[in-house]
Amino acid sequence: MAILRGEEEIPALPAPTDSSDLPIRGGDLAEVRGQEQAKRALIVAATGGHHLLFSGPPGTGKSMLAARLPSLLPPLRDEEALEVASIHSLHGLFDPANWRQRPYRSPHHTVSAAALVGGGSQPRPGEISLAHRGILFLDELPEFPRSVLEVLREPLETGEIHIARARQRARFPARFQLIAAMNPCPCGHLGNPLQACRCSPAQIQQYRSRLSGPLLDRIDLQVEVPVLAPEYLENAPRGESSAVWRARIAEAIERQWQRQGCSNAQLQGEALDQHCALEKNSRDFLRLAAERLHFSARAYHRILRVARSIADLAAEASIRQEHLAEALQYRRLAHTLSGS
């Protein structure tokens, strides 16, 4: 704020660097053994800026995977870095050493609503705004109070949060990428072949119902992270490194900006229809799936955006049936969770 009042000099910024010079933080993707589907979902999420939910028993690598998302993303563009720096300055959190690094925020589920989404008598931006242009990791998603989760629906959709207090109104940017993790049930072992789940069907139902349908509907990719046998974990081959993936993902992101001036997650209205146009056989395929699985119109569009990202990763000009089929797989868990 002192900068805005002209009392302090704007700190000199380091010269822009290209993505290859930024250090990789949060660990390397190659350290995650197995979990091929979860890794693939993380890569697709990174490509299009899609929200992602991991569900699986404790210790399967959900936090490890989430921490590796920043390593897959290109650094912030200069305009983005300025936005981030100005929001962080409001909290005294701006550090020139983080220039062009994507924010990664991981508030605990005991966080207050005001600290998460912003508020206070002089409204200040919360964690979701500190995660603007970066990543918001919500671990143990169902443990967050339902009232707090419901407030996330607006920024998940629009990239902004409106805060109304007695006499004040504020609007803060909050275009974050959500990455969330949850256990499949209260005890955590549902689906674990090595340990029996102790929960009753009613307990499981109650736990899952903490996440509303409209919230889940806004999370494009929902993936199960299974328990792996220890001998498999030891012998699983090392996958490719974050640096290799980051270069591929950067190309796929560049394609999106060249074509439509935004990421796939942000495609709306006419641009969505234009850039996600399907050939007749693909359209029939998706319509049939939508009818069978009772997708909402929102879910239908989210599948199209994810399929667009899968096609961009493959450097394909148009979305093909195989891209749709993969995008559909990432909605299967949504179905289990919503009980339909």
Ligand SMILES: Nc1ncnc2c1ncn2[C@@H]1O[C@H](COP(=O)(O)OP(=O)(O)O)[C@@H](O)[C@H]1O
């Ligand atoms: N797929 C995996 N590959 C390598 N290490 C793993 C894997 N899954 C779990 N681990 C190990 O187990 C620890 C716990 O994983 P974590 O990501 O915290 O699990 P979760 O968040 O699902 O409870 C990690 O720090 C790592 O050492």
Ligand SMILES: [Mg+2]
């Ligand atoms: Mg964890």
Ligand SMILES: [Zn+2]
């Ligand atoms: Zn259980």
